[in-house]
Amino acid sequence: MIAQAVQMERTDERMSRMLYYNGTVITMEEPFCAQAVLTEDGVIRAVGTFEDVRAAAGEGEKCLVDLQGHTLMPGFIDPHSHFTACANATMQVDLGEAECFEDVIRLIREFIERENIPAGQWVRASGFDHNRLKEGRHPDRTVLDQAAPEHLLMVSHQSGHMGAFNSRALEALGVDGHTQPPQGGMIAVKDGEPTGYMEENAFLQYIQKAPMPSPEAFLEAYRKAQKLYASYGVTTVQEGMMSAPLGPLYQLLLHSGILELDLVAYLDMEAGDELKRQFAEHIGKYKDHMKIGGYKMFLDGSPQGRTAWLREPYLPVEEGAAGPAGETTAPSPDCGYPTLTDAAVKSNILRAERDQMQLLAHCNGDAACEQYLREYAAALAELPDHTPGDIRPVMIHAQLLGLDQLERVKGLGIIPSFFLAHVYHWGDIHLKNLGQKRAERISPAHSALEHGIRFTLHQDAPVIRPDMMETVWCAVNRMTRNGVILGTEERISVADALKAVTINGAYQYFEEDKKGSIAPGKLADFVILEQNPLEADPIDLRKIRVLATIKEGTCIYRADGQGTGEVR
Template identity: 55%
Template sequence: MDILFTNGTIRTMERESPAAQALLVRDGRVAAVGSLAAVEDQAEIDVRRVDLAGRTLLPSFLDAHSHFTAVANQFLQADLSGCRSWADIQNRIRDYIRREHVPAGQWVTAQGYDHNQMSECRHPDRACLDAAAPENPVVICHQSGHMGVFNTAALERLGVTGDTPCPAGGVIGQACGVPTGYMEENAFLEFQKRVPMMPLEAFLGAYRKAQGLYASHGITTVQEGLLRRELVPLYQALLADGSLKLDVVAYGDEAGTAAARQAFPASVRRYQGHFKLGGYKMFLDGSPQGRTAWLRQPYQGEAAYRGYGPLTDAQVLDMVRRAGAEGVQLLAHCNGDAACAQYLAALETAAREGVDLAAMRPVMIHAQLLGRDQLPAVKRLGVIPSFFVAHVYHWGDIHWENLGPDRADRISPAGSAAELGIPFTFHTDAPVIPPDLLETVWCAVNRVTRSGRLLGAEERVDARTALEAVTANAAFQYFEERDKGTLSPGKRADLVILDRDPLAVPPEELRDIRVLETWKDGAAIFRREP
C-alpha cells in the first residue's frame, strides 16, 4: 500500500530544493516528492494518508560515529552520569547491587563518571570502589571511554600486580609500586575486555532497548565504532533472531574485522540483515578532557606534556595501506592536532604510493583540535572530518582550562571546514553522551558552553549546514548517498517527523525540538506518546 504524507513542511535536504507539499512512499522507498497535485497523481488508489498536521518531515538522521554495543551495555550497568563526588559513585554502585540483586562474587560494571565534575577533581581509586562493593569485583568506565578504575577484587581476578607489564600506549596507575586501580587508553581497553560478558539473552534485550533509544532521537543508521572479536557472536545472535531493525555499520580492529568477515562473508560494504562491515578503526590518541589527546603544543600549565599516540608512524601507514589494498574504509580516532598530523602524513604517503584515497573515503573521528592550517591537506586528501562538536557544550569550559582560550575557541572547526567546501559530519560518540543529534545541531549552530560562554563564534555554522552533517553528509560518509540522506525518489523511506521546523525556529531553540515519529524503510518504528 502506498503511504502519502501531506499537510506539513517536508524538507528533502536536497540542495537548492524548496520545502515540498507531499511525499509518497511505496515498497519502503520514496516514490515521489513535490507538490500535492503532482504527488497525488502518482499514488495508487489504495493509499494510506498520513496527516502531518503542520509538523515537519525530514530524512532520518545517520549516526556518523558511536558505539552501538556500548549503548546497549548501558542498560546492563550502573549509571554514574551526573555524579559529583566519590560518595555519589559509591551510592550509585550500592544502589545498583541492591536493585539488581547482584550476588557476592559477580562482576559489577558501571560507566559515565567524569572526574572533571567531581568535587575531588580527580579519578577515584580502588579503595573508593572497595568500600562501595566489598564482595564484588568492580570496574567503572570514564564518560569518555578512554579510562577507568578497577577495585581490588577486580585487579586480583585479572591478575594485575605492580609487576604487570603495561600495554604500549596506555597507563596503569601505581603508588609505591602498588596498582591504584586507575588505567587509561590501551591499558584500560585491554583489561576491560577481559571482564566477563553478561548472558546472551540479557544482551539481546539490551540491544532492543538501545535501538529504541536511537529511534527516539530520529536515528535509523547507527555505528559499531569498534568491533572487537568478542562482539561478533553477539551480532550472530542478533541476525539469527531478527532483532536488528536499524542499520548498523561496523568498524573493527584487525582481529574483529577478520572474525566478522568469517561470520558474515556477505557483509563487507553491503548490508546482511541490517548489518554491514564498513572497514577498519584505529586509535591515534585519547581524549582532551582526560588530557590524553595528542597535541602539537603542551597542555595549558604544562612545560612539555602533550599527551601521546599509541601507534608508530609505520603502524599507521601499514593500516592505511591495508585498508586501501582491501578496498574498505578506514576510521582514525584523532582528537589532538598531533594525532591529526600523523594520520594526514600517512595518507599523504599512501596517496603517493598509489592508494586510491577517493575510493577509501578516510574518516577522521572527532577531529577536535584539527588545526585550521591542516584543513587544506584534509581537503586535498579527501578526508571526511567527523566532528564531536557537542564537546563545545559538554566540555567546552574544561577545554578552556586544559587548552587555553585560543585553542578552545578553535575546537571542531566546522565553520572553517565549510568555508573550504570540505564535507563533514557530526556525531555523539554515544554512550559518551546520549545519541541526540538535534542537541548536536544546536551545539554546532550556537557553540555555547555549560557556563554560557560563546566558544569560537567564527566556527559556528547555520542550521541547514548542521542538518546536512547528520543527513546527506553522513550518508556520503557511509557510501550510501544513493540510498539515504535526502528525500528524493528511489531512496529509502527513512524518515523523522519533528514538532517544529529546524530551519525556521530561532537557533537557540533547536535542541528543544521533539522527535515525534521515526520511520525505517517506510514503517514507523517509534512514536512518542502524547
C-alpha cells in the first residue's frame, strides 16, 4: 500500500490559495532550502520559514498542504524528448524487453492477436536494441516476415535512428533493390534485394510514408503520454521534432483541451514555414499550454548504433557481433557519418539566427559537434550585429563532445543538453565501441561546469522513460548496467544535477523568470519527492519516488492514485 502523498486540509473546493508546510522546500535559489511556500492562482506568492510564510498568508482562507516531512521542489523541466513519439509508443509493440529474434517475433504476434489487427494493416513496433539481442544484429525482413507475414510491419530501434520493414511494407513503400537512399541515409541491400534494414534519413523518410493511426487513438495516446511524464514530476515537456505530419495532430490536441503540461515544440526546418503559419499564435509564447520554441536539425546518428559521427574511428566490431545487416553505401562507416553537408548546417544556422528562432542540433559524435561549432562560428561571422548565444542554441545529446571543444561551446553561447543516462543504459557498449578513454569522457558534465557552461540533462523519451531522477542519479554516480563507474572525474554534485533538470531547463526555454526555481512571481509548478535528494545516499537517488506533481497550483498526478485536479 502506498503511503498517502500529502495531507490536504480542504476548506473550500475552489480554494486558490495553498500553503505547503511541514517538509523541505528545495528552492534552487539562495537560500537553497526553505520550510514553506504560499501560492495563489497558480503563482508563488511567498517562500521562507513557516512563520514568515504564514504571516505573508495573513488571515484569508487558504488550503493547508501538509508535506509530512517530504520534499517539494520545482517541477522538472524536460530539456529534450519527443512527446508525440511517446504517445506513439503507447500504440506500438514494445520490444524493450526482447533478448533475441524469437522474443521479437513473439511480442509482435501477441500484440496483433491482443489488439485484433486485421491483415493488411500497419503494425508498428519499437524499442529493440540489437546490442542486447542474442544475435547481436538488427532484425531484417526475414525475421519480420515470420512475425507478421500478413501485415505491413515496421520496427524501430530504441534510438529511433534506424529500423527495419517486412516484405509487405517494403512493397507498399515501393522499396526494391534499386531504390536510392536520400542524402545522409542508408538502405541495406544484399544480393540485389533490400534486407529491410534502413538508417537515418532513409529510415525517417519511409516511416513518415506509413499512414497514421486514427485521431481518437492519438488523443488517448497523448493522454497516456502526458500521464507518464507527470508521474515522473515533469511539468514542462518537449516535442523534439515537429515534422509536417504532426501539424494536424497538434491541432487536434490543442482543440481537445487535454494538455495540462506546458509543451515546447521544435520544428523540422523543412516544414518550418508552413508549421509557423499553422501555429502562428504559439511562436515564442504559450497558448493553451503549447509554444513553438524554435527549429530542430540532426547532424548525425547514435553511438550505440555506430552511426554517431566521430573524429576517430570506432573500435572494430567483435567477432560474432555483426554491425548493421547487409552492405552499406555510407562513406567511411568506421567513423559513422554526417547527416547534413557543411553548407546545409550553416544555412540552417543562418536561418535560425535571422528568424531569431532557437536552434536545437542533434550532435552525438565529436565530428558532428565539430561541424556544428565550425559552421556556427562561420555563420556568426556573416552576422556582425548578432551576439553569440542570443538565440540560446542547444547541442542535443553532446555525448562525445570533446574537452578541446568546450571553450568554443562557451564562446558561442551554446547550451549542451547531455543524454547522461546513456552511461547507465549503454555505457558497457560504449566501452566496447569506443574504448576506455573515450567512453569515460562521454557526456563531460563536470568539465562543462569547470568551463562555466550552463547545461541541461535529458532522457530523450521514448528512447528511455522520462524519469528525471534516473538522470540525476546517473550524473552523480555514472554507473553502467554492469556496475562499472564510467568517468569518475565527470561526476557532478546532486545540486548541480538538479539544476540541470530545473533552473537550467527553464533558461534553455527562455523561461527562467517563470520557472525552474521557487521564488515569488514564478509559476506554482512543483514535484513532491518522497525523500530529500540532497540528503539521500547518492546511490539511492533513482529510487526516490515522485509522490505528487503540481502544475500551476493544480495537482495533476498523485502516487496514491487519488485522482487528479482534486486539490483545487
